[in-house]
Amino acid sequence: DVKVTQSSRYLVKRTGEKVFLECVQDMDHENMFWYRQDPGLGLRLIYFSYDVKMKEKGDIPEGYSVSREKKERFSLILESASTNQTSMYLCASRAGGMDYGYTFGSGTRLTVV
Amino acid sequence: DAKTTQPTSMDCAEGRAANLPCNHSTISGNEYVYWYRQIHSQGPQYIIHGLKNNETNEMASLIITEDRKSSTLILPHATLRDTAVYYCIAGAGAGSYQLTFGKGTKLSVIP
Numbered sequence: 758d759v760k761v762t763q764s765s766r767y768l769v770k771r772t773g774e775k776v777f778l779e780c781v782q783d784m785d786h787e788n789m790f791w792y793r794q795d796p797g798l799g800l801r802l803i804y805f806s807y808d809v810k811m812k813e814k815g816d817i818p819e820g821y822s823v824s825r826e827k828k829e830r831f832s833l834i835l836e837s838a839s840t841n842q843t844s845m846y847l848c849a850s851r852a853g854g855m856d857y858g859y860t861f862g863s864g865t866r867l868t869v870v
Numbered sequence: 871d872a873k874t875t876q877p878t879s880m881d882c883a884e885g886r887a888a889n890l891p892c893n894h895s896t897i898s899g900n901e902y903v904y905w906y907r908q909i910h911s912q913g914p915q916y917i918i919h920g921l922k923n924n925e926t927n928e929m930a931s932l933i934i935t936e937d938r939k940s941s942t943l944i945l946p947h948a949t950l951r952d953t954a955v956y957y958c959i960a961g962a963g964a965g966s967y968q969l970t971f972g973k974g975t976k977l978s979v980i981p
Binding site for chain 2: 815858863
């Protein structure tokens with residue numbers, strides 16, 4: 758079964774900490790994405806990557822950075838965590854081409870205190 | 871991505887067919903229609919997608935109108951485990967990397 762695996766299901770961090778959220782996919786997909794999901798706001802795209810070492814800003818990149826050193830791994834970095842970054846974070850991957858959808862991970866619920 | 875419109879919520883009796891509508895009147899010719907669902911506190915799950923023809927898989931059927939301005943997701947025999955938010959997305963055509971999720975339809979399957 759193909760998988761997108763997020764390293765943590767639940768995470769609690771302190772304000773000001775540097776936070777790393779890891780995502781690994783085993784499908785050899787070119788494209789990977791980071792979303793956050795908040796009640797009433799739906800899924801909002803933070804960053805995506807269409808190739809190794811390539812990244813593009815999504816709709817809400819402020820306060821975040823990403824890293825994609827290997828095709829299978831896409832990391833989301835919160836440089837200095839703040840309480841307004843408390844959210845559900847979802848990683849997804851997608852093969853290239855038009856006829857493919859996303860495969861999502863199970864999500865990481867991050868709480869910043 | 872084309873904008874989609876879905877009802878906010880729907881109820882369906884257990885064992886009956888659930889028909890979830892979606893309008894995507896601005897869809898372009900190379901944009902697919904995708905359906906996902908999200909069960910509480912989990913990541914969205916792919917259900918089905920199509921371009922022009924009706925599609926069926928082990929989970930659901932997708933009916934796309936001839937003008938492609940709307941579609942219907944059909945869960946033939948809804949169970950309590952189908953209670954979820956269902957997202958209809960029209961997009962990911964040529965040159966597009968991302969799918970834009972709207973608010974979706976909250977489907978409640980009633981015993």
